[in-house]
Amino acid sequence: MEARQLLKALSEAAGVSGFEHGLHPKLQEAFGPWVDDMRIDALGNFIAKKTGPGSPPRPSVMLAAHLDEIGMMVTKIDERGFLRFTRVGGVDQRILPGLEVMVHGRQALPGIIGTKPPHLLAPGEAAKAMKWEDLFIDVGLGADPAQEVVAVGDLVTFARPYTELANGLQSGKAMDDRCGVVAMLICLEWLKRMHFAADVYLVATAQEEIGGKGAIVSTYGLVPDVGLAIDVGHGDSPGVSEDHTFPLDKGPVLGVGPNIHPKVHGLLQKAAKDAGVSVGTEVLPGSSGTDAWLMQVSRDGVPTGIVSIPLRYMHTSVETLSFADVERAGKLLAFFVAAVDGPFVEGLTWS
Amino acid sequence: MKELIRELTQAFGPSGSEAPVRETIDTLIRPLVKEVRTDALGNLIAFRPGTGSGKRVMLAAHMDEIGVIVTAIDDKGFLRFSNIGGVNALALIGTRVVFAGGAAGVIGSEPVDELKDLKLEKLFIDVGASSRAAAEKQVGIGDMAAFHGPFQDLGDRVVAKAMDDRIGCAILVQALRELQDSPHHLIAVFTVQEEVGLRGARTSAYGAEPDVGIALDVTRVGDTPKSRTMEVSMGKGAAIKVKDASLICHVGLRRHLVEVAKAHQIPYQLEVLERGGTDASSIQMARSGVPAGVISIPSRYIHTPSEMVDMADVRSCVQLVVKTLEGPIDL
């Protein structure tokens, strides 16, 4: 599957944290031709391995981009068939009123997050954000037929077709962080044509949005010499401080701060230069909020770096990015992998 | 079984001070298993080999309960304290607490104008001492106390302190008693320090290296007046957890538990809990990851001295544990 098609397919498919298995066949199809081994672990991580060409011991690099998306879960089916629900991951309830959703019951069921008609609002009511307990999903069914299809614990995702905007911008749900997964595929395509020494683990991690759980267990199992998280960063948009956002279509962004090993950052900068990819710098004074935060403290420590793809409107159903940035990120990853060798890995231990 | 619940709930065991509970359970289970040991944090770990080539199954129920810890003693003999686990200041006024050594006290409050100002710092424990010296004869800084909450039999339902999670311990003990043959290698862990962050399960699961983990713990219900929207009700059976704030249960394991319940006509209900966490989350994260799930006991008034469960639900939970362990677990 071609990279852009994969992004569209992943964006439109459902894979809320803890329920990523529906996406695994798509990854197996897309990654299969490029790697030597693929498996799914107990938490739902998709782990692919491209074996380095040389004889062991080879350095190992773990690339991690998370596969899961935020979403909702049914908590109760009321006496008239309306569904009550809670969030899985960081959903801002203010984006929900009026939103079309897909309820993943015994079969997929379209639904609408209903609202009171504006005519019936009390004075001042519209000035307040709606609360979780006020929200419900209307699937157009009465209690009995709803009970037949939907159960407590069923998942709900945003219903949002993937849309191409002007200038190569792509918009859809779950671009965070399926675009990172696609960047890993692009990396593999580049590596096919390049010399590299390391074993490469490409991990589409599960359950990132609920605490980086997939990264914790997969890193423990893989024990990589170097790890990179490929995630999204905040794209520039109105109302958000310039310091914390990055323009679309100007290339990926490299993090700096406690979560990033300075020499890994250095090699990423060098790789960017060699690849002819422009990059920005993101200052991360504490938790990076990415898989790298957890990878770094696995076992006796893993040197980590962070590559972010600028994304507007994070955690909404209309996440928007420039596909060119995804391609640049993929190329950058390949040049990074190609630059990792034994001496580099040995130099990562501080004296 | 009520007698077992009474005995376990009345044992003293705030997080980090679980020894009395551990000793009680140790005595109860020693005849039922092959080996019992206590680890560095105080988890009680029992092994029972399987009769076939089953899986390594870790079952966990936590021994600890919430409580308070003395931080200061003033000139007049009043104790100041902090919380051990999720203690709500509003639930404390007028309650009695008991220390490991047997000393008892009443929780009083400084005057506050509004209930929202009622923080733990405003409360104190009165142990009936008239001076610092008198108080220090009974308690010291760092001593922990648990709620005084006697066991009461209400018929179909029972109430006591520390039902969270001695009811899980009781179900696990009872399941070990009733279990005939299991193909699985069982590792029954009575964990410590769950209430302060699922800590005992973390280290014990690391050591146990299970193939599957199941926690037994209480959950909230949505059947009291104007309660939060939640489907779980008292008396409607064992709750099979889908999600809580700490984890999404392994989908295959959750479905398997449902299949077992259906096959044996065990009443069950699916549970989505918006707040709270369980040991299953720590088990799930051990080493390279473990499929983990939870069998929950619907409970009312959790984290008060009067936690209530329904005996029919307790029965359903025991059956579900036993039947799950008797059959194959293919995920």
Place this chain on the structure above:
Amino acid sequence: MVLKRLSEAAGVSGQEQEVRAIIRAELEGAVHSLEGDTLGNLIAVRNPHAPGPRVMLAAHMDEVGFMISGYERSGMLKFRKVGGIDDRVLVSKGVRIGKDRIPGVIGAKPIHLQEARERETPLRTDQLFIDIGAKSKEEAEKKVALGEFAVFDTAYAEFGAGLVKGKALDDRIGCAVLISLLKEEINLPVYGCFTVQEEVGLRGAAVAAYRVNPQLGIAIEGTICADLPGIDEEFRVTSLGQGPALSIADGGTLPNRAMVNELVRLAQAHQVPFQFRRGTAGANDAGRIHLTREGVPTAGVSVPCRYIHGPASVASLDDFRHTVRLLTLFLKSIEGGFRP
């Protein structure tokens, strides 16, 4: 004195090189080996083959501070905090930026130009800037790279009655205690771990403990001291001059009871003053050590420090000495083994 050099060294979380170099120089030759890892922890090993429990002693090298996050057109630097700092302590302080120690000041609008009401609201970090004297954005960019770290500019000094003041006593005073302990004659396998990234989530201790795989752990901290005006006696978590503070419980750890009891017994038997840490707020490296692998009995022993996470903290030299003494007694007492 090593504490002066440690206090004045710059070591914001993730950038602990200067502190590590001082400690390495101090311990070179005095210990069996000095090991580094990829996060920057420094592990000093003594008597690795001695009988007795393998003990991990941890003190963190990192301090709270700042990272430069942007530039104003005027040449002022924007910054973000690393670790927990109260915004209200920032205004009118001096800072030093990067390896070259470029001086800067955090200024504010003069009081004369303020309206009375403005003074009721504290200034937030994002309203403040570091002035290094640059005249333009371009000049500032040339002098200071994006992501460069900065620390408070505070000289260490002895003052008052047996007290010291300096920045970052949390936890450089713990590092100094640990350096002293590693020079004592103790016949145990002791792993002195000078950890990184404590202030951003106890991260160095987690990986150091995994590597060392200890049988007992002790975190040595510079901890909250609240013997201050406006705080009632029963809420003074620790008091200066009353000896090392033993943790009873905090946000990360319920310390091992047997270890705490032994520390109390030794203090009483040898007339070493001590106090309990009379509060449960905060957390330290013990929180990670005790949950390592199959679990590690762990305790926390702290030197009280007033005004931690601020530009200048204060500690008592007597407390420092008594902390070294009590921990030495403890380590010697377990040479023959210990049942936690």
